[in-house]
Amino acid sequence: MKELFQYVPGQSLLHRLNPVTKLILTIMICAAAFITSSVFFLLGLLAVDLAIGLIAGVARKTLGILRGLMKIAVFLFVLQVLLSRQGTPVFWIITDRGLLTAATVVLRLVVVCMPLALVLAVTRVSDLSNALVQVLHVPYKYAFTLTTAIRFIPQFLEEMSDIMEAQTARGIAFDQARGLKKLGMMLPLCAPLLISSVRRTDQTAAAAEIRGFSLRTSASAFRRYPFHLEDALVLGFCVLLIAASILL
Amino acid sequence: MIQLDQVSFAYPSQGPTVRDLSFHIRKGEFVALLGANGAGKTTTVRLIDGLIRPTSGRVLIGGADTAGSSVSQRARRVGFLFQNPDRQICKNTVREEILFGLNAVRAEEGPEKLAARTDRVLADFGFTGDEEPFSLSRGQRQRVALASILAAEPEVLILDEPTTGLDYQECCHIMDRIRRMNREQQVTVIMVCHDMEVVLDYVDRALVMAGGRLLADGPVRQIFRDAALMERASILPPQMIDLSLRLDLPGADSPETMADAILAAKGGKPA
Numbered sequence: 001m002k003e004l005f006q007y008v009p010g011q012s013l014l015h016r017l018n019p020v021t022k023l024i025l026t027i028m029i030c031a032a033a034f035i036t037s038s039v040f041f042l043l044g045l046l047a048v049d050l051a052i053g054l055i056a057g058v059a060r061k062t063l064g065i066l067r068g069l070m071k072i073a074v075f076l077f078v079l080q081v082l083l084s085r086q087g088t089p090v091f092w093i094i095t096d097r098g099l100l101t102a103a104t105v106v107l108r109l110v111v112v113c114m115p116l117a118l119v120l121a122v123t124r125v126s127d128l129s130n131a132l133v134q135v136l137h138v139p140y141k142y143a144f145t146l147t148t149a150i151r152f153i154p155q156f157l158e159e160m161s162d163i164m165e166a167q168t169a170r171g172i173a174f175d176q177a178r179g180l181k182k183l184g185m186m187l188p189l190c191a192p193l194l195i196s197s198v199r200r201t202d203q204t205a206a207a208a209e210i211r212g213f214s215l216r217t218s219a220s221a222f223r224r225y226p227f228h229l230e231d232a233l234v235l236g237f238c239v240l241l242i243a244a245s246i247l248l
Numbered sequence: 249m250i251q252l253d254q255v256s257f258a259y260p261s262q263g264p265t266v267r268d269l270s271f272h273i274r275k276g277e278f279v280a281l282l283g284a285n286g287a288g289k290t291t292t293v294r295l296i297d298g299l300i301r302p303t304s305g306r307v308l309i310g311g312a313d314t315a316g317s318s319v320s321q322r323a324r325r326v327g328f329l330f331q332n333p334d335r336q337i338c339k340n341t342v343r344e345e346i347l348f349g350l351n352a353v354r355a356e357e358g359p360e361k362l363a364a365r366t367d368r369v370l371a372d373f374g375f376t377g378d379e380e381p382f383s384l385s386r387g388q389r390q391r392v393a394l395a396s397i398l399a400a401e402p403e404v405l406i407l408d409e410p411t412t413g414l415d416y417q418e419c420c421h422i423m424d425r426i427r428r429m430n431r432e433q434q435v436t437v438i439m440v441c442h443d444m445e446v447v448l449d450y451v452d453r454a455l456v457m458a459g460g461r462l463l464a465d466g467p468v469r470q471i472f473r474d475a476a477l478m479e480r481a482s483i484l485p486p487q488m489i490d491l492s493l494r495l496d497l498p499g500a501d502s503p504e505t506m507a508d509a510i511l512a513a514k515g516g517k518p519a
Contacts, residue, residue, distance in 0.1 A: 159335075162332075162335050163335045163338075165299055165335075166328075166330050166335040166336045167336070167338070168299070168319045168320050168323075169297060169299065169319055169323060169326075169327075169328035169330075170323055170327070170328070170336060170349045170352060170353070170396065170397065170400075171320050171323030171324065171349065171352030171353035171400070172320060172352050173318070173320040173321075173352075174320065175318045175319050175320050176318055176320060188338045188339070188348075189338055191338050191339075191340075191382075192334055192335060192336075192337060192338050195334060195382055196334055196335075
């Protein structure tokens with residue numbers, strides 16, 4: 001889980017793309033997933049997600065993300081199938097419409113969640129923030145907020161893991177509990193996590209101020225983010241994707 | 249009390265962090281693990297407590313292999329004080345914090361006995377019990393964490409850089425309390441520490457590590473006097489030892505013994 005949002009260095013086509021292009025590709029895949037109601041088109045989008053992972057050279061990570069999402073997907077699928085009453089019953093209380101709706105919802109969830117994690121796997125968070133400021137002229141304050149939130153996720157997960165380890169060492173049976181019981185045991189630990197998070201945020205804010213945070217503009221970035229032919233091709237693919245999602 | 253037999257450990261996607269570690273720590277010993285950053289000290293104490301499992305070899309505590317029980321089950325016998333007390337503290341008052349730990353490891357004693365235990369520890373550490381842990385200073389929070397562990401009266405106490413970030417007085421408070429428990433109750437203490445002055449003042453035996461291997465094992469003063477070993481382990485010996493070596497005054501490892509040794513060298517009478 002900690003590695004989910006971590007950058008994987010590489011020289012693939014996806015790595016070389018402009019960070020803004022990658023962001024647009026992500027948003028367009030998500031948009032296409034919400035526009036379409038075809039299960040087959042959603043399967044096609046899932047294939048696009050997997051192809052992105054393969055081209056980027058992070059196939060193992062892609063399968064890891066898929067595996068993680070499958071747990072939630074199975075739960076959602078069962079819930080949706082049991083709750084849906086529309087359509088013709090095919091078995092017990094399960095209807096054909098229920099199965100179709102459940103498959104659509106679950107596929108949509110998987111298709112939407114995967115690209116964001118994949119983009120973060122092939123883009124440095126600092127490049128993403130700099131490109132947002134330089135190309136899209138997003139105020140640095142907002143770009144920094146977004147990228148800091150992403151950067152803090154693995155740190156918080158690590159912090160929680162360390163807190164749980166410290167509690168296990170004093171006899172709290174995290175190493176024996178599972179599921180809801182473990183979740184219940186984690187609740188008292190929110191206090192140390194919250195306090196360490198606030199402390200870390202304060203320290204980050206102070207460090208940013210010392211380094212001239214408020215002086216940064218779109219002209220401050222050292223690196224430039226020009227668009228190349230491959231960016232144009234990917235953007236063209238995005239247009240085709242949206243058009244197909246409307247037509248199919 | 250603690251025995252490591254040919255223990256090796258490697259983190260995933262990394263080379264071995266500790267290799268072929270073998271040593272034995274007897275009951276009531278006060279032992280320090282010394283070495284530069286990355287020498288494998290913290291990994292070794294985590295292996296001893298079972299927070300990580302050896303890739304090969306075995307760790308025995310009181311004759312029992314740690315693979316046969318969970319960390320939380322062992323917590324009654326083995327206390328672990330981390331460098332950062334904030335990972336341990338999770339309650340709103342010091343009293344609740346101490347009771348939280350006690351309830352996990354000594355619940356069978358019943359609420360009255362646990363309350364009495366808590367009162368004893370609070371008095372011992374000079375807390376009223378109503379203090380809010382997160383409002384206390386770093387040193388006081390470390391004392392809260394230590395109080396919470398000592399309340400369970402463990403047989404083994406593992407300390408991972410317990411004095412980092414503390415001022416001299418706070419450091420002495422913590423270390424004096426640990427030494428008292430070591431001397432009076434024969435608690436076995438294993439400490440990872442980068443402050444060699446603290447090691448010289450409190451520890452009996454030192455294990456020196458470098459590159460995941462054990463370089464030396466012996467009485468702390470003897471270890472510090474081995475200049476070649478200190479060089480290999482990238483450790484600077486305590487100032488008093490360094491001075492006595494430079495002045496060639498063997499045995500002069502405290503201000504008092506140094507004064508005596510200088511007087512003796514000048515032909516004067518020791519104080």
